[in-house]
Amino acid sequence: MCTPAALERIAASGVLDSHLVGEPSVAHLVNIYFDTDDLRLARRRVSLRLRRSGNRRYLTLKCEGGGGPSLDRRSEWEVEITADSPDLAAFRDPAVHDVVGAVLPGELQPRYVSEIERRTLPVAWIDAQGRPGRVEVAFDRGRIAAGRSEEPVAEVEIELVGGSAQVLYEIAERLRAVAPLRLGAMPKAARGHMLLTGEPPRPRKAGRIVLERAATVADAMQTVFRRCIAHALANEVPARIGADIEGVHQLRVALRRLRSALSLFAPALPEAGRQRWVDEARWLLGCLGPCRDLDVLGEELLPSLAAAAPLLAPRLEALRALADAERRRAQGEVSAAIDSQRCGDLFLQLACWTEQGGWRSAATGTVLATQQAPLLDFAAGVLDRQHRRVRKRGRRFAELDAAGRHRLRLAVKKLRYALEFFADLFAGKRVDPYLDRLADLQEVLGEQNDIAVSRLVAERLATDATGPALPEVAFGAGMLVGWQSHRAVVLEARVGRLWEEFRAARPFWSPGEAAA
Amino acid sequence: MIAVLVTNTKGGCGKTTIATNLAAAFAASRLTTALANVDRQRSAMQWLAARPSRLPAIRGLDWRKDIGEVPDDVQRLVIDAPAGLRLRQVDQLLTEADVVLVPVQASAFDVDSTRRFLDRLGELKPVRKQRKGVFLVANRVRPRTRASRRLDQALAELGHPVAARLADRALYAELAATGLGVFDVGGSVAVEARREWLDLVHAVEDSLA
Incomplete structure (x- = not known):
């Protein structure tokens, strides 16, 4: 995810030109998202998308939440359809209906639309260890529209076709060096829903982590770090908007869990890499702290004191007003920190490190043994x-x-x-x-x-x-x-x-x- | 699976109409649906027998003697409980159910008997512990009449949410005879009826989400 201007810079930079192994292809993708009048699918954290690509049509149902690699229930279905209507009967799997519940004919109506021009580059890349990899790099430009409101979409998607997965992260790193890129915290469906209702996504709790009993320490680290990143990303937008104090709180919890994980897994982590994430997490926590303290004061302590002493409650007003003003300033600092490139880099690079098992490089002796x-x-x-x-x-x-x-x-x-x-x-x-x-x-x-x-x-x-x-x-x-x-x-x-x-x-x- | 129990010890309040139409609504949503008949009069069974084969199928379960097994693949079960059931029998059926619908009829509405029934229902463990949602369904309502205003007032006092208000329509007799539900017929007659039924379906679905 990035700004439209950053996308243009990356696309125009030509950093991938010498790695192209074929002609770029361009596709015009129209996605229509359906829901009931009372947005029941969204409330069940389900999105139903009809995608038009050329003269083919696909119906896709996605459930979010829970998530993670440990989830054994299916969370995505896709079928090719012929009509332009979202007929749930097209999914042969009855489990689909368990997910969406009772939706009667005619209840599903288009709620928001995304129109994307996708330019896909076939790329071959040799990773730092000399292993080849083939990927497709897609540049998505377009917009999401709900009723009269709309917003731009600018995203880069890198998908492994074959060979070394390491290539994905090296390309991401190369593109990030050209212009600011960050991990998309919100899927397009969530952005459309926000446009439609004006409601920011709700803050999310961490959710259970299920580790395999037969796993190695390295496997477990990967799962734990992944879940910490996902927890943090899910709360980036809620914390930045600040409509619900849970957003800043949950982002802090995610970072504290990350720091705890970095410390608990320290025997399996090379010190240099570890310390970098500890420092970055501490920095972001520091940016969120003052806001959280004022949230607790303004939303929890002052109301319960006012309720406990109703006769004196009016005399808390001046303190409350000052605390509110301070809170707005602190919220500004939170938003600026989250929007900063440093924060974007933190999660993008931490995710790359996690996916590549970045702890393997520079690991020797007992650290390496502990990982295994x-x-x-x-x-x-x-x-x-x-x-x-x-x-x-x-x-x-x-x-x-x-x-x-x-x-x-x-x-x-x-x-x-x-x-x-x-x-x-x-x-x-x-x-x-x-x-x-x-x-x-x-x-x-x-x-x-x-x-x-x-x-x-x-x-x-x-x-x-x-x-x-x-x-x-x-x-x-x-x-x-x-x-x-x-x-x-x-x-x-x-x-x-x-x-x-x-x-x-x-x-x-x-x-x-x-x-x- | 989600099981919905339609019950009121009083007769003639439209239990079978509600059970059959709700089952038809689930089936129209492509959910694998079963309708359990506890009533000796077998009216739900007769409705099923009349149901055209071109429509989404609904499985009939005969529970007149005993509460039977529910096939594993069933996603929605509607239980049509007869009038005059003993509380112990209601209790047994309740253990099978996730949601309870109590139909009340506008013209023949008896606040006291319904309140007594709800009170007794409230004494049953699954309801008392608030594990089951209990909804009232106003049936055969004639909008903007004295009777309907009185009904609204009385329902408000009963302390349970009203999931839907279903208007009195000749349509239902026709549907009952032909094995159809409001979502199985097109046309303008059923448009209004479908809207009322959507309230009921939403209440059931939302109570479990």
Whole structure:
């Protein structure tokens, strides 16, 4: 995905000219997307497309969501049809109807259209290891239109025809060097739906990761990184638009999971490559942090304080107004960061690295051996270490100061992500109690952290405020801090008990070993 | 599979009309559809027997004696439960169902008996635990009449969503005799009827999405 201008620059640069192995072909593609009046297909996260290409017609049904290579259910069907109407009966597979549900004749109407001119170049390329590969590079130019609104489409698609898959990433890298390119966060159907309804895509949660028990560490890394990238990309647009605070939050979760994965898999990763992604993820997290803090203040803490003290609620208004203004500024920083080339490069290059298994180059000795090791033992070792680390950070729990609590919370979080990646590999009746206790503990530690952060934010707002609003802002900030301090006392009474409960939970991955 | 139970212990409120038309709507959507007949009067079976073979097929399941097996490939099952069923029997059928439709008829509407039925339905475990959606279906409505206004008021008090309001139409007697549903006939007569039925189909589908 790129801007139309960038596409023209790439197309005109001629970087692929010397690699052409045939005449470029041009096709005019018209895609008509159908849905019911109440957009039931979209709500089921299904898109139905009729594609006209020359005098042939194809009907395609795609389900998104879930996704990922571990999904064994089919998620795409295509049939060639003769009429220009989207007759679902053309799909012979009854599973199609399980996906779309009851759709009666005449209910499906065209909702949005994409018209694309696709110029396809047949390319032969020799990769850095000297292996040949054949690919098709397609330049898509056109527009998506829904009713009276429309927007341009500019995309490059690189598809492997045969030979070395490495070629795909080398070509992507070469094109990116000419003009900014980034991974498309939204399929055309999602863009059409946004044009049609004016609603941005909804923020997405990470979803379950299912790893094969027989996998190697390298296989698992690839799956985990892929899912982290997909999670982040799915939340790029929601976070950039900021209509739902979940967008920024989920993008942050995706980046934190990525950072945890980079740290948990560190024994299997060459240090130089690893550190680069850690730094880039930290940079983007840093851009999102201030916005998230103000989101929590404005959308969660202030409303619940106003509800708890309705008589005093009007006196929070000045603080709220200042927080809103700050939030808009922070949202501007979020959007700028997401739109930046640095962010585009992060995900494009991380995806290339992930798909190529970029960790293989520069891997030697124990790092290489760990990559090829069986996942199950590795995962048990990781969980073991993280479990012991949490226990260590929580030693003499009652005496921990704020910094100590913070370190404990981070250790708990990392253990939690490790469990999200690996817990499904293990079975047994001890799994759920362990996960539940950890989740309970993490929740309270998280709330305590939110309280600490909100105190800082409220204090900063009060310090920065000037002019006639200052006394009211200070009063509101004082109210908030006072109320939060009270909540902290209540939580403090619970957190000690939850810690003891977690301490009593027995690890489920390798009995006995983790009893540090 | 999604199973829809059409039930009301009171007779004559149009259960079979609703069950057969809903089954026909699913079949017209190309879903593999079955219609289970629990009623001794076999009216749903008679409708099926009259159904022309050129139309999308609907499988009949005879559940008059026992709740039978449902073939694996069935995607939508509609259960036509008879009047005067005992609560224990409703309970058995409920365990098979995902959605419950309770038809009520405008002209012969008895708030108290319907409320009693809904209350008793609410005591059954799957409903109490809110695992099953229970919808009312207003049947044989004559729009803009006193009776229909009274019905609307009464339905609002019952505390369950109204999935659709189906107007009183001569069409249904014809459909019943010929094995058709509103989505199987063309023409302008059925246009309005189809619109009302879409509400019902959407309510059923959305309650599970």
